[in-house]
Amino acid sequence: MDLYTIPVKNVRGVGTQKTEELLLIGIQTVAQLIEYYPFRYEDYQLRDLTEVKNGEKITVQGTIYSEPLLQMYGKTKSRLTCKVVVENFFVTAVWFNRHFLKDKLKLGQEIILTGKWDQGRRHLSVSESEFPGQGTTRIGTLQPVYSVAGPITQQWMRKTMMQAFSQFGEMIEENLPQDLKLKHNFLPRKQAIYHIHHPVDITEGKHARARVVYEEFFFFQLKIQAYRALSRSKAEGSAFAVDLPAVRAFVRALPFVLTDSQKHVIGEIMHDLQQPYSMNRLLQGDVGSGKTIVAAVALFAVIRTGAQGALMVPTEILAEQHYRSLTRLFEPYGISVGLLTGSLTERIRRGIISSLQTGELQILIGTHALIQEDVYFHNLGLVVIDEQHRFGVQQRSILRRKGLHPDVLTMTATPIPRTLAITAYGDMDVSSLRELPKGRKPIRTYSVNHNMLERVLGFISREVLAGRQAYLICPLIEESEKVDVQNAMDLHAQLTQHFPDFRVGLLHGRLPTVEKDHVMREFSENKIQVLVSTTVIEVGVDVPNATIMVVYDAQRFGLSQLHQLRGRVGRGEHASYCILIAEAKSEVSKERLKVMTETNDGFEIARRDLELRGPGDYFGTKQSGLPEFRLADLVSDFEVLELARDDVAELLMRTDFWTGLEYLAFRQFLQREQIFGEGLID
Numbered sequence: 001m002d003l004y005t006i007p008v009k010n011v012r013g014v015g016t017q018k019t020e021e022l023l024l025i026g027i028q029t030v031a032q033l034i035e036y037y038p039f040r041y042e043d044y045q046l047r048d049l050t051e052v053k054n055g056e057k058i059t060v061q062g063t064i065y066s067e068p069l070l071q072m073y074g075k076t077k078s079r080l081t082c083k084v085v086v087e088n089f090f091v092t093a094v095w096f097n098r099h100f101l102k103d104k105l106k107l108g109q110e111i112i113l114t115g116k117w118d119q120g121r122r123h124l125s126v127s128e129s130e131f132p133g134q135g136t137t138r139i140g141t142l143q144p145v146y147s148v149a150g151p152i153t154q155q156w157m158r159k160t161m162m163q164a165f166s167q168f169g170e171m172i173e174e175n176l177p178q179d180l181k182l183k184h185n186f187l188p189r190k191q192a193i194y195h196i197h198h199p200v201d202i203t204e205g206k207h208a209r210a211r212v213v214y215e216e217f218f219f220f221q222l223k224i225q226a227y228r229a230l231s232r233s234k235a236e237g238s239a240f241a242v243d244l245p246a247v248r249a250f251v252r253a254l255p256f257v258l259t260d261s262q263k264h265v266i267g268e269i270m271h272d273l274q275q276p277y278s279m280n281r282l283l284q285g286d287v288g289s290g291k292t293i294v295a296a297v298a299l300f301a302v303i304r305t306g307a308q309g310a311l312m313v314p315t316e317i318l319a320e321q322h323y324r325s326l327t328r329l330f331e332p333y334g335i336s337v338g339l340l341t342g343s344l345t346e347r348i349r350r351g352i353i354s355s356l357q358t359g360e361l362q363i364l365i366g367t368h369a370l371i372q373e374d375v376y377f378h379n380l381g382l383v384v385i386d387e388q389h390r391f392g393v394q395q396r397s398i399l400r401r402k403g404l405h406p407d408v409l410t411m412t413a414t415p416i417p418r419t420l421a422i423t424a425y426g427d428m429d430v431s432s433l434r435e436l437p438k439g440r441k442p443i444r445t446y447s448v449n450h451n452m453l454e455r456v457l458g459f460i461s462r463e464v465l466a467g468r469q470a471y472l473i474c475p476l477i478e479e480s481e482k483v484d485v486q487n488a489m490d491l492h493a494q495l496t497q498h499f500p501d502f503r504v505g506l507l508h509g510r511l512p513t514v515e516k517d518h519v520m521r522e523f524s525e526n527k528i529q530v531l532v533s534t535t536v537i538e539v540g541v542d543v544p545n546a547t548i549m550v551v552y553d554a555q556r557f558g559l560s561q562l563h564q565l566r567g568r569v570g571r572g573e574h575a576s577y578c579i580l581i582a583e584a585k586s587e588v589s590k591e592r593l594k595v596m597t598e599t600n601d602g603f604e605i606a607r608r609d610l611e612l613r614g615p616g617d618y619f620g621t622k623q624s625g626l627p628e629f630r631l632a633d634l635v636s637d638f639e640v641l642e643l644a645r646d647d648v649a650e651l652l653m654r655t656d657f658w659t660g661l662e663y664l665a666f667r668q669f670l671q672r673e674q675i676f677g678e679g680l681i682d
């Protein structure tokens with residue numbers, strides 16, 4: 001029996017009802033209860049009134065000085081007040097809807113009050129009160145605050161946690177290797193967990209927390225590093241016999257010289273392709289850094305060995321664009337490229353699928369239509385996934401399974417600090433494109449009010465007359481595509497009137513694919529000069545002659561999204577501009593727009609975005625594949641993560657880790673996590 005199997009109902013005070021309520025927050029076993037850590041503490045240290053600030057939540061002790069005064073509003077609403085002397089001050093204590101306390105407040109009685117302090121009126125809005133000497137007191141302590149709601153109250157959770165400790169505390173076992181525990185001077189596990197629920201003071205709480213954070217990272221790292229070590233030793237996947245001279249010739253024939261970054265990354269990929277294990281590499285590069293061509297070189301190398309390649313992208317517009325450019329690129333080499341999207345006729349779709357199955361079709365580009373069940377490859381060797389944050393982890397693995405351990409290259413234009421990437425995508429190698437192709441001019445970014453609109457339109461007019469093109473991204477009013485489409489249509493009508501001499505195009509998600517494709521094609525051929533669009537063009541669209549990006553209501557967009565939109569311009573040799581039309585009211589919005597005008601560096605923007613928003617929001621949904629921890633925070637505990645990573649790497653190098661009795665528990669852990677295949681462990 002261990003804590004991981006003992007049902008939580010064995011804790012005294014947890015009945016059938018509570019067992020069900022706990023289940024709703026994911027607690028079934030005693031271990032899950034004990035590892036349900038508080039997310040903050042309520043500070044009940046007594047405060048000196050001369051030092052507290054207006055609006056602070058404080059705890060004070062005083063003497064009741066006046067008879068309580070009760071005002072009732074209707075049947076249940078009430079306001080109860082009484083004067084209390086705290087040190088030498090008079091304070092008015094105010095309780096809302098606690099009329100039953102009236103009879104308990106006696107003149108001259110000592111009372112402990114916790115609440116929000118209103119400095120001007122010397123009022124304390126009481127949230128909790130107690131009389132000293134009556135049972136346990138919270139005074140002077142830090143009380144844990146758990147993420148609970150509804151029928152489970154903080155008080156109940158605190159009590160139950162203590163109960164769980166008194167019944168089962170002794171069963172909490174050490175789980176870190178002894179030498180690492182000593183190396184970092186960590187508390188024993190039992191003590192650390194107890195102190196997280198009940199720290200005597202902040203310092204002690206931090207010390208206890210450090211150990212548990214480390215422990216979470218340690219096991220996470222153990223899992224991914226062991227998995228990698230094992231999959232590499234099993235050498236699943238194929239070692240491609242890459243024809244390097246042919247690849248070099250392909251690169252030389254490109255219409256431009258690759259940047260050093262691109263060459264370096266291509267080198268890394270070529271190395272991976274030749275290894276007997278499957279590549280799993282993340283390519284992160286700022287917008288316009290030239291990721292597509294890197295993918296194209298990788299596809300070329302693999303196709304040349306006789307295998308097939310797939311490129312999966314998030315939108316149809318992008319699929320079409322890649323289809324056009326890769327067809328152009330690969331045609332001279334006799335490489336066949338196909339396009340599979342959701343809007344093909346059944347007959348065409350069948351044709352593509354069958355030529356894919358015979359191996360006649362060598363590269364398939366598409367949206368998630370690529371992962372439908374009836375799509376089979378003859379010999380899928382490389383999967384390239386563009387804009388990976390849009391695909392769920394599961395979709396990625398379905399595509400991966402369509403080949404026998406194909407190599408996978410994932411590209412993302414949402415650069416995140418490299419170190420964080422290594423963790424977030426723990427099982428991947430990470431390559432970064434840090435430089436833009438030569439000759440790019442920095443995009444000048446301006447943030448303006450709506451009343452500057454006339455001038456903005458005048459500016460567009462001048463640029464278009466000089467031969468350039470412009471995007472106008474429509475106001476994002478709410479999370480409703482319908483409203484966005486309406487906005488785009490209204491703006492399109494206005495601008496068509498305003499620019500009688502130019503062609504103004506319209507693009508939004510609700511247009512049929514043929515039409516979208518047609519509009520994009522006309523824009524890329526400069527038959528359309530001004531393109532009004534919703535954010536469907538956010539990622540990937542590549543029209544180097546476009547030099548102006550205007551974003552309406554820019555304050556409604558996230559930083560990374562604005563950076564993506566801005567990245568649609570500045571892709572050629574002409575000077576480019578990004579104009580953010582915004583009415584920023586809050587400080588954070590202002591700060592965000594300022595960041596945009598200050599820097600063009602996507603890595604820097606990602607970092608600032610992370611600061612302004614916090615990682616949970618930044619990575620969006622759970623789809624990001626970002627690991628979740630109970631206590632640890634990927635950003636603020638990053639240094640601990642690095643420690644754990646290095647420790648684990650060292651541990652896995654030791655032969656006794658794989659054989660010694662001392663490490664049996666860790667091998668068992670890996671087995672439980674299904675890291676080992678059948679029969680690989682003694």
Ligand SMILES: Nc1ncnc2c1ncn2[C@@H]1O[C@H](COP(=O)(O)OP(=O)(O)OP(=O)(O)O)[C@@H](O)[C@H]1O
Nearest residue numbers: 256257258259287288289290291292293413437540
């Ligand atoms: N080394 C280079 N020199 C000059 N131009 C290049 C170079 N590499 C790529 N390009 C061109 O730069 C433009 C941007 O490249 P690409 O579309 O691959 O960028 P990306 O990294 O995919 O950007 P995004 O994330 O915005 O889609 C393309 O027009 C491409 O042909």
